[in-house]
Every structure is written in structure tokens, then in C-alpha cells.
Amino acid sequence: MAAPTTSIMLNTSTPAPPSGQQNVAFQSDGDTPQQRVSAYMPVATSSLSGAMYPDGATCEVDGAGKLTVLGTTGSTNASEIQGIAVSATTPTTGQVLEYNGTEYVPTTPSITSSITAHFGTADPNGANTPASVQSASAGGGSVALSSSVTEGNLLVVVFSIDTYVPGRTCTDTLGTSYTQLENLSTPEELDVWAGIAPASGTNTVTISGSMNYRPAMTACEFSNATISVDQSITSSDHSSMAGPISVTTAAPNDLVLACVGSSSGGSATVSSGFTQLSDQEAAYNQNVTAVAYSVETSPASVSASFSLPSTGAWCMALIALKAISDPVSGTEGDLYFQTSSSPYTSYVLHSGAWQPFS
Numbered sequence: 001m002a003a004p005t006t007s008i009m010l011n012t013s014t015p016a017p018p019s020g021q022q023n024v025a026f027q028s029d030g031d032t033p034q035q036r037v038s039a040y041m042p043v044a045t046s047s048l049s050g051a052m053y054p055d056g057a058t059c060e061v062d063g064a065g066k067l068t069v070l071g072t073t074g075s076t077n078a079s080e081i082q083g084i085a086v087s088a089t090t091p092t093t094g095q096v097l098e099y100n101g102t103e104y105v106p107t108t109p110s111i112t113s114s115i116t117a118h119f120g121t122a123d124p125n126g127a128n129t130p131a132s133v134q135s136a137s138a139g140g141g142s143v144a145l146s147s148s149v150t151e152g153n154l155l156v157v158v159f160s161i162d163t164y165v166p167g168r169t170c171t172d173t174l175g176t177s178y179t180q181l182e183n184l185s186t187p188e189e190l191d192v193w194a195g196i197a198p199a200s201g202t203n204t205v206t207i208s209g210s211m212n213y214r215p216a217m218t219a220c221e222f223s224n225a226t227i228s229v230d231q232s233i234t235s236s237d238h239s240s241m242a243g244p245i246s247v248t249t250a251a252p253n254d255l256v257l258a259c260v261g262s263s264s265g266g267s268a269t270v271s272s273g274f275t276q277l278s279d280q281e282a283a284y285n286q287n288v289t290a291v292a293y294s295v296e297t298s299p300a301s302v303s304a305s306f307s308l309p310s311t312g313a314w315c316m317a318l319i320a321l322k323a324i325s326d327p328v329s330g331t332e333g334d335l336y337f338q339t340s341s342s343p344y345t346s347y348v349l350h351s352g353a354w355q356p357f358s
Contacts, residue, residue: 115333121340124347124354126327128224130154130255130295135220137280137289141211143219144204149174151200154225157193160261160289160315161282162213164189172205174198179227182259184234187313188287190261194227194321214282216261216289225255230320240264242314243305244271249296253323258292258304264312271305296320328354 079086081104086097091106098107118124133153136143141159149155157170157178164185170178176195184190197203205219231247242260249256260268268290270276276292288308296302304318328336330349338345347354 114331115335116330118328118330118334118336119339120328120336121338122326122328124328124336124338126325127252128324128326129253129297130225130321130323131223132275132277132293133221133223135218135277135291137216137218137278139214139216139281139283141207141209141215141217142204143217145202145219145221148201149197149203149221150223151197153197154222154227154255154321155195155197155203155205156220156222156257156291157191157205157207157217158220158257158259158261158278158289158291159189159191159193159207159215159217160287161189161211161215162263162287165209168207168209170195170205170207172203174201174203176203181227181229181232181319182234182317184236184261184315184317186315187236187238188261188263188315190259190315190317192257192259192317192319196227197221214263214284214287216280216282216287218278218280218289218291220277220291220293222255222293224253224324226322226324228322230254230322232317232319234315234317236313236315238311238313240308240311241305242268242308242316243318244303245305245316245318246301246303247318247320248301249299249320251322251325252296252298254296254299255321255323256294256296256302256304257319257321258294258306258316259319260288260290260306260314260316262288262306262308262312262314264288264308264310264314266309268306268308271303271307273302274304295323 084099085103087103087105089106095106095108097104133150134145134147136145155176168191170193175198178193178195180191180193182190182192207217230250233245233247235243235245242262247256258270258274262268263286265281265286265288267279268288270290270292274292274294276290278289278291280289281287290306294302306316308314332349334349336347336354338347346357348357
């Protein structure tokens with residue numbers, strides 16, 4: 001009897017995509033039972049180097065060639081991303097993968113500062129708008145303000161007289177410390193003092209020195225202004241027009257004071273763009289003190305003049321005083337929402353100033 005032979009019959013049709021084990025059946029003649037062996041069919045794609053062996057446990061590849069890594073073995077580790085090494089350091093909760101210039105490493109994100117949102121009705125840069133509160137005038141060297149003065153407000157005193165007397169001072173019943181902003185001596189004396197009210201209450205202002213030769217004065221109260229001078233310009237002449245002279249404001253909301261003293265007597269009328277507060281003649285006429293003001297919302301060149309009733313000697317001062325700056329405090333990147341406008345005006349704090357943004 002001839003030795004039995006064993007034949008292996010292979011199906012030549014294209015198999016379905018691999019899933020699990022692929023089996024090859026060995027068939028024998030007669031009653032010899034079939035024998036089976038298991039083999040892994042290699043699957044290679046253009047994006048994979050070599051062969052992958054999908055066994056349904058460590059990895060699998062679908063019909064579109066998508067590779068899925070399975071299980072928790074070391075095969076799930078990625079040692080590179082786009083050819084750049086990944087650190088083997090085990091990350092902790094909350095860390096992120098960050099490239100440090102050499103490799104990707106686990107890093108804890110850090111926030112160096114917090115951002116705070118502020119809300120208010122005022123300009124966050126503190127550009128307060130000065131306003132006239134009250135004024136009073138007299139044909140002499142003393143005048144009382146009719147209403148109670150508010151602590152912290154600016155007090156301005158303007159005095160003129162026909163003949164100059166050196167060394168005059170300005171005092172009041174509140175004890176205000178006055179700074180002499182201008183002291184013109186010819187051809188007319190013109191003095192301008194300013195101080196911040198140290199307390200609230202009634203107030204009478206007095207100028208020292210001889211009051212001969214027809215004095216006249218005005219005392220004014222302003223809110224939201226300081227005694228800090230942006231610029232002060234003076235001029236004097238003998239004519240029927242005082243000025244014009246100009247100052248250049250350097251900060252928003254400067255308070256610009258126009259002051260004149262003239263021996264022409266009568267009325268002194270300020271030019272357009274200003275609000276006139278006083279036009280005070282001396283007790284015996286032939287001398288007049290006039291005060292006017294404007295508030296400049298942005299830096300500008302401001303000009304003023306006074307029309308006089310007749311030709312006479314005059315001295316004039318144009319003084320720009322800074323507004324109170326009371327900015328909202330914050331840190332770089334903070335937000336501010338100005339609720340006095342609708343919709344709100346939005347600002348971000350950048351380089352020490354609140355910048356509008358939308």
C-alpha cells in the first residue's frame with residue numbers, strides 16, 4: 001500500500017480584511033482528520049514601516065487602514081511626535097505636554113496674574129472735569145464768598161490795582177495756603193493766587209498791603225481742579241484791547257483762567273469760548289478786574305482777549321491748571337466698563353493707562 005499523501009488546499013479568492021486569527025486548513029485523504037494551524041497575516045500600508053500584526057488584543061487595522069492600539073501594554077506609548085522626542089516622565093493631573101525646545105515634557109500651566117473687571121461711571125484715567133462752583137467780587141481788598149466752600153476745592157483769587165505795591169499776600173478765614181501764580185507790576189498791578197481749601201465752611205479772602213489807587217478783586221471756587229500749572233502766559237500794554245494771548249494745554253480737561261486788570265475802568269468783556277465770572281470796577285472807578293474760564297477737554301492751543309471800554313493800561317494772564325487726576329487702580333490686563341454710557345464703554349489697562357477697546 002502506498003504511503004498516504006497530504007495535500008494543502010488554499011482558497012485563491014481574496015480574503016476579507018483580517019480580524020483575529022486567519023486559519024489555513026490542511027486536508028488529507030481518507031479518514032485522516034483535518035489539521036489546523038494558526039497564522040498571523042501581515043498587513044502593510046504605505047504609512048507603516050514593516051508589517052503590523054492585528055490580533056484584536058494589542059492592535060487592529062480596519063478596512064480603511066486605520067490603526068488602533070489596544071490594551072494597556074507598553075505598545076501604547078508614543079516616544080516621538082513628528083520626529084521630536086517625548087519625555088518618559090510620567091505626567092501628573094492637570095499637566096500639559098509642552099515643547100521645551102528639545103523634547104515634549106509634562107508641564108504644569110502657570111498663570112502669573114489675575115485679571116479683574118472694574119465697573120464705574122467715571123473716566124477710568126481719572127480725567128475729571130473742572131467746574132465753577134461760585135465767585136464773588138469787590139471793589140477793595142477783601143471779599144466774602146456767599147456760600148460755604150467745599151474742602152478740597154480750588155480757590156483762585158485775582159487782584160488788580162493802579163499802582164504796584166511789592167510783597168502783597170493773600171489769606172482767608174479757612175486758613176488756605178495760597179501760591180502766587182502771577183505777580184505783574186507794570187503798567188498795572190495784577191496778582192493771581194491759588195490754593196486748595198483745607199476745610200469746608202464760610203470763607204472771606206483778604207489781600208494785604210496798601211489799598212490806595214483803586215483796587216478790585218475776585219475770589220472763585222472750582223471743583224475737580226488743582227494748583228498744578230500746565231502753562232502760564234502774561235502780557236501787558238496800553239490800549240483798548242487786552243491780548244490776545246495764548247496758552248497750550250498739555251493734559252485733558254485743563255482749567256484755563258483768563259484774568260485782566262485795567263485802568264480803563266468800565267467793563268472788560270472776554271472773547272468767545274470763555275465763561276466770564278466777574279467784571280468788577282474799583283470803588284472809585286478807573287480800574288477793573290475781570291475773570292473768565294474755559295475747560296479744554298483735550299490738549300489744544302487756547303487764545304483769549306478782553307475788550308476794554310477805552311484806551312488804558314492793562315495786564316493780562318492766561319493760566320492753564322490741571323484737572324484732578326483720580327485714575328482707577330488696577331494691574332496690567334485688567335478690564336474697566338464705564339456704565340455711564342450705553343452700551344458700556346470698555347477699557348483695558350495697558351502700559352499704565354486705560355485704553356478703550358471694543
